[in-house]
Amino acid sequence: xxxxxNVRDHFEEVRSRLRTRGIDIDKTLEDVATYETARRRLxxxxxxxxxxxxxxxxxxxxxxxxxxxxxxxxxxxxxRSAQIKQLGFQLDSVERQRDIALLNLPNLPHPTVPVGRxxxxxxxxxxxxxxxxxxxxxxxxxxxxxxxxxxxxxxxxRVAGARFTVLSGAGARLERALINFMLDxxxxxHGYVEVLPPFMVNAASLTGTxxxxxxxxxLFKIAGDWDLYMVPxxxxxxxxxxxxxxxxxxxxxxKYVAYTPCFRSEAGSYGQDVRGLIRQHQFDKVExxxxxxxxxxYDELETLTADAEEVLKRLELPYRTVLLCTGDMGFxxxxxxxxxxxxxxxxxxxxxxxxxxxxxxxxxRANLKFRAGGSGKAxxxxxxxxxxxxxxxxxxxxxxxxxxxxxSVTIPSALRPYMDGKEKITKAGATVKxxx
RNA sequence: GGAGGGAUGGCCGAGCGGUCGAUGGCGGUGGUCUUGAAAACCACUGUACCCGGAAGGGUACCGGGGGUUCGAAUCCCUCUCCCUCCGCCA
Numbered sequence: 001x002x003x004x005x006n007v008r009d010h011f012e013e014v015r016s017r018l019r020t021r022g023i024d025i026d027k028t029l030e031d032v033a034t035y036e037t038a039r040r041r042l043x044x045x046x047x048x049x050x051x052x053x054x055x056x057x058x059x060x061x062x063x064x065x066x067x068x069x070x071x072x073x074x075x076x077x078x079x080r081s082a083q084i085k086q087l088g089f090q091l092d093s094v095e096r097q098r099d100i101a102l103l104n105l106p107n108l109p110h111p112t113v114p115v116g117r118x119x120x121x122x123x124x125x126x127x128x129x130x131x132x133x134x135x136x137x138x139x140x141x142x143x144x145x146x147x148x149x150x151x152x153x154x155x156x157x158r159v160a161g162a163r164f165t166v167l168s169g170a171g172a173r174l175e176r177a178l179i180n181f182m183l184d185x186x187x188x189x190h191g192y193v194e195v196l197p198p199f200m201v202n203a204a205s206l207t208g209t210x211x212x213x214x215x216x217x218x219l220f221k222i223a224g225d226w227d228l229y230m231v232p233x234x235x236x237x238x239x240x241x242x243x244x245x246x247x248x249x250x251x252x253x254x255k256y257v258a259y260t261p262c263f264r265s266e267a268g269s270y271g272q273d274v275r276g277l278i279r280q281h282q283f284d285k286v287e288x289x290x291x292x293x294x295x296x297x298y299d300e301l302e303t304l305t306a307d308a309e310e311v312l313k314r315l316e317l318p319y320r321t322v323l324l325c326t327g328d329m330g331f332x333x334x335x336x337x338x339x340x341x342x343x344x345x346x347x348x349x350x351x352x353x354x355x356x357x358x359x360x361x362x363x364x365r366a367n368l369k370f371r372a373g374g375s376g377k378a379x380x381x382x383x384x385x386x387x388x389x390x391x392x393x394x395x396x397x398x399x400x401x402x403x404x405x406x407x408s409v410t411i412p413s414a415l416r417p418y419m420d421g422k423e424k425i426t427k428a429g430a431t432v433k434x435x436x
Numbered sequence: 437g438g439a440g441g442g443a444u445g446g447c448c449g450a451g452c453g454g455u456c457g458a459u460g461g462c463g464g465u466g467g468u469c470u471u472g473a474a475a476a477c478c479a480c481u482g483u484a485c486c487c488g489g490a491a492g493g494g495u496a497c498c499g500g501g502g503g504u505u506c507g508a509a510u511c512c513c514u515c516u517c518c519c520u521c522c523g524c525c526a
Contacts, residue, residue, distance in 0.1 A: 040486075043485075043486050043487090043495085044486060044487065044494090044495095046486095046495080047485090047486065047487090047494060047495045047496085048494085048495095050494090050495060050496085051494065051495070053506080053507080054495090054507090056506070056507090057454065057506065057507045058454075058455075058507095060454075060506060060507070061454040061455070061507080062454090062455085064454080065454090065455090070506080073506075074506045074507095075506085076506085077506035077507080078505090078506055079506095080506085081505085081506065081507090246482095246483085369483095378482095378483075
């Protein structure tokens with residue numbers, strides 16, 4: 001959420017910065033300014049009346065104690081009471097409308113974000129590792145996986161539906177190994193606190209991080225009389241951990257890491273990445289979240305991105321890091337780095353992590369505050385998040401990058417301790433026999 | 437699912453229609469005393485919003501929402517959450 005006073009006082013600047021996202025926000029922005037102005041007109045009026053009402057209440061009390069007649073004061077007071085009620089309704093309505101508009105406005109892009117409309121205008125900032133030269137045609141994971149008996153698309157569809165997949169045997173084990181490897185790296189070497197949050201969250205949490213009210217169609221909502229949704233990312237429970245609290249500035253930055261499955265309806269993505277594990281309704285992810293001060297948040301974004309990149313370095317997977325342009329950034333983000341891993345079958349880099357600084361945008365929605373030095377004025381935190389990493393896509397990257405001519409897959413050495421020291425996945429690694 | 441009991445400031449705990457942002461205690465901060473510390477004593481100790489350049493002033497907040505009343509932490513309705521007991525269950 002943007003600061004409404006800032007929208008009102010610097011309307012043109014805010015508008016031109018938001019326009020760089022390539023979306024039409026003029027009407028919403030004008031609503032914010034209009035209702036915010038109306039609000040500021042109503043408040044002094046209402047409060048003046050309330051003040052008079054408080055004074056006359058005291059007078060009545062005093063008079064009654066002295067046994068005096070109070071009917072005339074009470075008459076006036078009764079009239080004022082009705083006025084206050086009326087003005088109160090007006091103010092409520094204005095504030096409600098202002099907040100609706102405010103909740104639907106995306107974050108302001110940071111000045112260092114390149115202006116652009118599509119992913120084509122993202123800026124590559126660095127590249128690591130060299131894509132391997134194959135002396136055979138590398139297979140796509142959707143061929144490799146089923147051939148090894150470790151990925152089963154048909155059975156996923158049978159037990160759930162399209163965009164659901166079953167991993168089995170060495171595939172399931174590899175997924176679990178990756179989760180543990182990532183959690184160990186981030187907790188032991190990068191200083192994050194491990195959290196195992198609820199896999200369902202309420203509407204208040206989703207509003208706090210920005211998925212609601214605008215993107216409800218992307219979520220799985222629990223049927224029945226529940227205010228619950230499946231988590232689309234652990235960013236939601238992690239960022240909302242301290243919702244409504246005022247943290248001690250000496251404890252900053254707060255650094256959390258969590259593994260959760262993520263559930264996304266992927267509405268509107270029909271036809272995209274229909275094959276394979278790239279785009280699923282359910283996928284595993286290890287997520288990093290930091291809460292910190294405004295002064296340090298951009299340094300923390302750099303280290304958070306580096307923490308995510310370290311996973312790929314240790315797994316010996318080639319990747320590049322791109323700075324997203326204004327038009328490609330998410331709703332809540334002020335600045336985002338995407339990390340993209342090399343996929344030999346597609347001969348391209350594909351997103352495997354997205355690391356964002358939301359500045360005070362989520363903090364304002366979720367009421368995340370801290371007191372510098374533990375005392376003084378409460379200030380808004382800056383909230384950051386990043387995948388560290390998307391586990392399913394990491395598994396794909398390993399299968400494709402480490403495949404051998406005979407269809408087996410070499411396990412990167414960093415992962416072997418998590419795979420009982422095993423060096424290779426071969427067809428024998430499967431435990432569910434193919435009967436289809 | 438059934439039956440009861442609760443929700444007050446960082447914490448504990450009063451308050452039962454007007455002088456209550458709310459007694460008291462603990463904790464915290466500053467000070468006095470002391471070579472230092474402890475103890476004792478004194479003062480301060482929430483958040484949001486509005487007006488104001490500031491100083492300062494005002495309004496709201498006693499789990500959430502609504503109502504009664506000139507006036508609500510106190511009365512009524514409703515929702516949520518927590519606790520105890522019974523049933524069911526991983």
